[in-house]
Amino acid sequence: MNIIVGKNSGFCSGVKYTITRAKDELYKNSSIDCLGEIIHNKQVVDSLEKDGLRTINSLDEAKNKVLIRAHGISKEVYEIAKSRGIELIDLTCPKVLAIHKQVENFSNNNYFIFLFGIKDHPETIGTFSFCGKNSYIIENAQDIEDAINSFKASNLKDLLIISQTTFSLSLFDEMVQIITSSLGNNYNIHIEKSICNATNLRQVETKEISSQVDLMIIIGGKNSSNTKKLYEIATKYCKNAIQIQTKDDLDLSFIKKFKNIGIVAGASTPDYIINEVYNFCLNAD
Ligand code: SF4
Structure with a gap:
């Protein structure tokens, strides 16, 4: 055979970073809460839970310091934690954090943002919260028409296209092609192929x-x-x-x-x- x-x-570098840092933190603290499963792997979650990691679904359940996993969280969750005095151990992958900053900068510069991603995926939810109100999540080609209508209705001329780090490469290229040919030359389109290496x-x-x-x-x-x-x-x-x-x-x-x-x-x-x-x-x- x-x-x-x-x-x-x-493991990618982001997951390695999260798991290594989580183990270090569990060495120092007998119990830590984690907002959502630390990674999508039952065996790893079970093993860390034995060492004191407690998976919670919302900050309402927080009893300890709260660990933020590689996917990251939304702006609102940071604000809630701050207002309640909850200490965060932010282990968001540095590449995801860089995308949060990037979309926020483009949004502040009056760009409309198309974010390619799975709508209910935590990373997409987190990144979208930094995109501002002039933005649209596109999960597949069926969403493009509504996204374009929303962009045109905003009267903005600049558009950023960016994606979730684990998005499909082929779907990214396919959808960029549809969008650029539908919009023609009337707009300034900035494409960030933010799919992680x-x-x-x-x-x-x-x-x-x-x-x-x-x-x-x-x-x-x-x-x-x-x-x-x-x-x-x-x-x-x-x-x-x-x-x-x-x-x-x-x-x-x-x-x-x-x-x-x-x-x-x-x-x-x-x-x-x-x-x-x-x-x-x-x-x-
Ligand atoms: S961006 Fe996502 S896939 Fe890439 S290293 Fe970070 S967690 Fe892993």
């Missing part, structure tokens, strides 16, 4: 590996947006693609059917889970 494991699989490399690699194997295994949390994207790419280029969380989701007799297997993992998957999946496949041979 030939098994190819993606070189760019597993970690996401970029993973998506390109998934496409390459998927085209060479007869089974693609995508590892990652059920709610992980970047893992879902990898799965979508894999299904386009490989006849057999499955998304799993751990090796326990694999069936030995199913794996035995394939001679060439590709394995990639989303940004919230620890290395040990990738190794377990690899060893499971190897032992099926």
Whole structure:
């Protein structure tokens, strides 16, 4: 059996930073609250919860210092924490924080902002809160017409197009093309391809590996947006693609059917889970 494991699989720098700092904080404090699951990986969450991390869904539940995860939070949540005197341990990925600043600057300079992203994803919600009132979230091509109408109604002439860091590369290009050809030359359009390089490399690699194997295994949390994207790419280029969380989701007799297997993992998957999946496949041979 030939098994190819993606070189760019597993924790991205933002997730590594969050997890390392969270462990340091748990060493110093017996209990810390985390606003939302620290990452989209049940095994990592369970392990940190054993060490004193408490996942909360809103600041109303806060009893300790509150950790902010890599996706970041909205402007309103920062304000609520400040007004209630809640101490935050802000572990938002520096790349996401830079995007918050960037959209705020463009908004202050009278740009309308199109933010490409999954509408209910925490990172998109956080970034959107810094975009000001002249802004619109575009999740897919169906949203473009309404977004353009909203931009035209604002009477602004400058437009920023930017995206969630884990957005699909191909969808970004496709939607920019539709928007620029609909608006013509009457507007000043600034395009920021803010898809993180970690996401970029993973998506390109998934496409390459998927085209060479007869089974693609995508590892990652059920709610992980970047893992879902990898799965979508894999299904386009490989006849057999499955998304799993751990090796326990694999069936030995199913794996035995394939001679060439590709394995990639989303940004919230620890290395040990990738190794377990690899060893499971190897032992099926
Ligand atoms: S994918 Fe990129 S931007 Fe998002 S958390 Fe990871 S390193 Fe940060």
